[in-house]
Amino acid sequence: MLLKRAFDIGGAFLALVILSIPMAFVALAVRATSKGPALYWSQRVGRDNRLFAMPKFRTMRTDTPVVATHLLGDPSQHLTPIGSFLRKTSLDELPQLWCILKGEMSFVGPRPALYNQDDLIAARTAKNVHLLLPGLTGWAQVNGRDELAIPEKVALDAEYLKRRSFLFDLRILGLTAIKVVGATGIQH
Template sequence: MFLKRTFDIALGLLALAFLIIPMAAIALAVLATSRGPALYWSQRVGRGNSLFWMPKFRTMRIDTPVVATHLLEDPTRHLTPIGSFLRKTSLDELPQLWCILRGDMSVVGPRPALFNQDDLIAARTAKNVQSLPPGLTGWAQINGRDELAIPEKVALDAEYLKRRSFLFDLRIMAMTVIRVVGAAGIQH
């Protein structure tokens, strides 16, 4: 646990050092192309089912309902002009480095559920997945992302709980880079 947290802090600080200027440029692009703030803060479920606030670069219009993207009737009509690009490239996730440095998240773990995804929260709790800190990326993320049904996602999260190790985390991070470059499994 100490090694994982130390790695999270070191990687978070290193990433922030390299990405601060691109993040500022993205924030300015969001502000220039749509009405509203650059960041969207959503209440998410963390370790032990506690709630925390997680930032993302805003990819949806400010009047979009607060639900998981797959529950929107036509998600594309809610996107900002650069929202699709930010999602395809996962650049919208960069502000979550803040949550990693704060300790609300880890680099690798199950993706944090929205506060109102009761079915996902209950299924994860039944498998003890809530004992893990949520991650910027995870085993379920690289095995289907948004395309996974909740039972599949939870099964992969539970598998991560059993298999977790530093080497497994490194494998997941490497596979994340490959998936992000290919924009695999992302709903626009």
């Protein structure tokens, strides 16, 4: 897994250098179109079920309840004016490159659960998925993203645990690029 970590560090550093100016524009756009900070820091569950603070560009109003998007009655009513665009393009995820550099996340792995998604955390722990570093993208993301029910998501995460390799990660990254360009499987 030394190759995976080297790829994560090199890729995240390079991406931050290349994307620093676009990220600054996104931050300014978030601030200009809604009240509150540009970044939203959420408590997420990482490797071995340890909590860490994960940043995203803020896509929701500051008074939105801290729950998974699918648990909001009508998520669109909580979005900022540019929130839907940021989610469709996955630009809201770019600050997580910092977590990859820090070693709290990887480019590929199961998406980190919110601290209060007890059902997802328990199901992943039962399948040993909690032993993995969470990812910016993952096998479940390229197979349905927000459209997946928890049992399906956990089954795909467990499949990733069994099949993980550098080549499989590269395949997932390629599929992610296709999904992002098509903006498929995203709740907004």
